[in-house]
Amino acid sequence: MELMPYLEKTADTVDKYLHRHFGDVAGELNHASAHLLVAGGKRLRPAVVMLAADSVKKGASPDILPAAVALELTHTFTLIHDDIMDGDSLRRGVPTVHAKWDEPTAILAGDVLYAKAFEYICMALAGERAKVMAVTMLARACAEICEGQHMDMSFEKRDDVTEGEYLTMVGKKTGALYAAAAGIGGLLAGATMEQVEALYRYGMNTGIAFQIQDDLIDLLASPEKSGKDRASDLREGKQTLLMIRARETGLDLSGYRRELEDAEIDEAIAKLEKAEVISGVKKTAMELVETGKKHLSLLPVSPERELLAQISDFFVTRGH
Numbered sequence: 001m002e003l004m005p006y007l008e009k010t011a012d013t014v015d016k017y018l019h020r021h022f023g024d025v026a027g028e029l030n031h032a033s034a035h036l037l038v039a040g041g042k043r044l045r046p047a048v049v050m051l052a053a054d055s056v057k058k059g060a061s062p063d064i065l066p067a068a069v070a071l072e073l074t075h076t077f078t079l080i081h082d083d084i085m086d087g088d089s090l091r092r093g094v095p096t097v098h099a100k101w102d103e104p105t106a107i108l109a110g111d112v113l114y115a116k117a118f119e120y121i122c123m124a125l126a127g128e129r130a131k132v133m134a135v136t137m138l139a140r141a142c143a144e145i146c147e148g149q150h151m152d153m154s155f156e157k158r159d160d161v162t163e164g165e166y167l168t169m170v171g172k173k174t175g176a177l178y179a180a181a182a183g184i185g186g187l188l189a190g191a192t193m194e195q196v197e198a199l200y201r202y203g204m205n206t207g208i209a210f211q212i213q214d215d216l217i218d219l220l221a222s223p224e225k226s227g228k229d230r231a232s233d234l235r236e237g238k239q240t241l242l243m244i245r246a247r248e249t250g251l252d253l254s255g256y257r258r259e260l261e262d263a264e265i266d267e268a269i270a271k272l273e274k275a276e277v278i279s280g281v282k283k284t285a286m287e288l289v290e291t292g293k294k295h296l297s298l299l300p301v302s303p304e305r306e307l308l309a310q311i312s313d314f315f316v317t318r319g320h
Helices: 003-022 028-037 044-056 061-086 103-122 128-155 163-188 193-220 232-236 241-248 262-274 277-298 303-317
Strands: none
Touching (some): 003 028, 003 044, 003 303, 044 061, 103 128, 128 163, 163 241, 193 277, 232 241
């Protein structure tokens, strides 16, 4: 089984489910809730849920598909609210919810998806105790995402953010939902507590690596590849691992907090490469992935376990 065909097949399954349940909804608020959901996406978090389930119990994923969708609902609710806070007007190639409707409607649309995520976990065909534990795990992840977002926003006012603070923030903002995706998939498929813990740790390490790679893509990838403005983190002076390491090596990038020409971005990249900041950050992401993959050894050997390992590798190689 190869990763990319698997991800495409899973995205198609999730898309069909979402279109069936959200594609033709009545009422303006439900339309706003469904807007980003049906606009597409890689559906990576549902894929992790389904692979975790199948790696614990072969063939379990169809039974827990609603729970996989619940993770996509949660992810989309965070995007809707993030877009409001960041004032972004485009997401997934379509206008953001608050741009198409208004901010109050967007807040409520996100709240609807947040509530429905718990409803959909309970629709999975699994034991009642496992579902209670899965709901608890998702609730905890949602609280951590909010904490992580708040930390990220507070960093904007500071120039002394430490690497430890950054990794804590990313663990909450991005790692927590991947950790919950893997843990919930295992829980609903009947994993032992040791296996659930291993899957959770796998997801946490992998999710942090995913965010570090996102920061690298922001700087290094063309807008065509990344779908975002090039070097927006550099221009905004965002406290990413790249910027923190640059500061620690004595590299002052504050002069780049403005509109930049491509040549100026290339100049900043050259400075970061010379100081070995970029290679060091890539190495940290790879180490996190390797740590995450080690936790998978508690699962039986299977094609699905191998795909979980491959997803980790994909997280730190995408955008190349």
